[in-house]
Amino acid sequence: MNTTTLNQSDCPEVKVPIPLFFTIGVVSLAENLLVVVAIVWNRNLHSPMYCFICSLAAFNTIASVTKTWENLMIVFADVGHLRKTGSPELKLDDVMDSLLCMSFVGSIFSFLAIAADRYITIFHALRYQNIMTMRRTGAILGAIWTTCGVSAVLMVRFFDSLLIMVCFVVFFVISLAVIYFLYVYMFMLARIHARKIAALGMRGTLTLTILFGAFVVCWAPFFVHLIVLMACPMNPYCECYRSLFQLHVVLLMSHALIDPAIYAFRIPELRRTFRRMLLCSNWRWCF
Template identity: 80%
Template sequence: MNTSVAQTDCPEVKVPVLLFFTIGLVSLAENFLVVVAVLRNRNLHSPMYCFICSLAAFNTIASLTKTWETMMIAFADVGQLEKTGSSETKLDDVMDSLLCMSFVGSISSFLAIAVDRYITIFHALRYHNIMTMRRTRAILGVIWTTCGLTAVLMVRFFAAKFTMICFVVFFVISLAIICFLYVYMFMLARIHARKIAALPTAGGRKCRWQGSSMRGALTLTILFGTFMVCWAPFFVHLIIIMVCPTNPYCECYRSLFQLHMVLLMSHALIDPAIYAFRSAELRQTFKKMLFCTNWKPYS
C-alpha cells in the first residue's frame, strides 16, 4: 500500500522502529488489562462493557500484529529475514488480515455500543428485556465471525480496486450511522432535559438523569472521536491510492504513511486511558489488579 510509483520531491518520512515497538507493547499491555478487568469483575458484566471488552480485544490484536510486524522488519533490516521469501509473504498476509480484522471489529464494536447507548437512554424500562446477555453474546459472535471472514477476503483480493472501494465505503457508511445515532441521542436528551427542568421539583431529578443517562454516551463519543482522528489519515491514504496513484502531490501525502501508522497504533494506546478516566468501576478494578489487592472477582 505504500509503494510509490510517481516521482516526487517529498521524501518518505521514516519513524524509528523502536517507537513502533514501544507503542505496540504498551497498548498491548493496556488493552489486555481491560479485557482481564472486565472478565474478572462481575459488576462489569453488562452489554456495554462486553462490547467495550470486544473493542479492547480487537485493539489487542492490532497491537500484537503491529509489534510482531515491527520485529520482522527489524530482523529483515539486519539480514535475518528475506522480505520477499514465500514464508515471509504468507506471514505478512496473515498480519494484514489480522489488522483488517481489528479495524472492521473496532468500528463494528463502536456501532454496537452506539445502539446499546441509544436503547439505554430512550428505552430504559425495556432495556434489560431488549439487551439480554444472550443476545449480547450472539451479537459478539456475529461481529467476530463476520470480521474474520471479511478480513481474509479483503487481504486475498486487496489488489482489486473494488475491494478497496468496499473497504472505504464501509468506513464512511459506518461513521455516518454512528454519528447520526450520537447526534440524535444528544438532541433528544436536550429536549428531555428541558422538559424535566420545567417541572416544579425537577432540579435534582434533572441532574441525576443527565448524570446517569448521558455519561456513558459522552464517554463513547470521546472514544469514537479518537477513533476517527487516528484512522482517518489511513483511509485518506487508501482513497489517494485509488484516485491519484501517480500524482506527485498525492505522493507527498503518501510519504507520510508511517506517521499514519503511528496514529493508527496510538488509537489502541489511548482507548484504555479513556476507559480508566471515565469509569470509576474500571479504575477501581485496575487498582486492585495492579496492586494485587485481595478482592472477590465476582462480588
C-alpha cells in the first residue's frame, strides 16, 4: 500500500530486504493453506468454530498472496520490466491494496464470529447445538465474505479518496473496542458462572485472546502510520515515524505467519491433524 510521502526530516527511511518479504509471504502462505486443508479434510473439525478459523486462515492467505505479488512487482519495476507510474501497473496496485483491505476486514469479522461462538459455548452450552447450526454458520460466513468483497470493490473505486483512509482507521478502532469489551464481558461473567460450564469454553476463549492480541500487535503500527499520515503529513517529527513504514508492513505480513503457529500450539485436534498430514503418505487413510 503506497502511503509513504517525501521524507523531509533527518530520519532516513528504514529499508527491509526484499528477500525477507518473500520469505514471510511464502511461509505464511504455506502455513495458512495447511490450516485450510486440515480443517476441510478432518471431519472432526467440521464445527462452527473451526469454520470461522478456516475463514480467518483464508483471509490470511489472501493477505500473503497480495503482499508477495506486490513485492514481486516492485522487483520487476526495479529491473525495468514494469513502470512504477504506468496506468495498468497503478490499477493493479489498487486491486492489490483492495485485497489487503478485504483480508483485514475479513479478519476482524472472523474474530467477531469466533468471539460470539465462544460466548454461546460458555454461557449457552445446553442450547449451543440449536443456536450455532452449520446452516447459520454458512450464512454468517456468506455475509462476511460478501461484505468483504463489497469493501474491496469500494476500495478500488474510491481509492484516492481520503474518506477511504478515514473509514479504514475508524473501523479498526471501533472493532478493537467492540472485541475488547466482549472479551472483558466474557471473562467477568465466567468468574460468576458455573465453574464446570465456564471451563468448557475458556480454553477456546484464551486461544482467541492470544490470536487477537497477535493481530493488534501486528496491525496497530500500520494504522498509527495512517493516522500520522492524515494528521501531520509535512511534520518532520511525524516523518520519523513514517520512515519505519517498511517495518510496519513486515509486522502486518507477520500476522499471517503467527496465526497458524498459535493454532498448532493451542488446539490439540488441529495439531494432530497437521502431524497426520505431514507424516502420512496416503491421505485417504489419514482421516
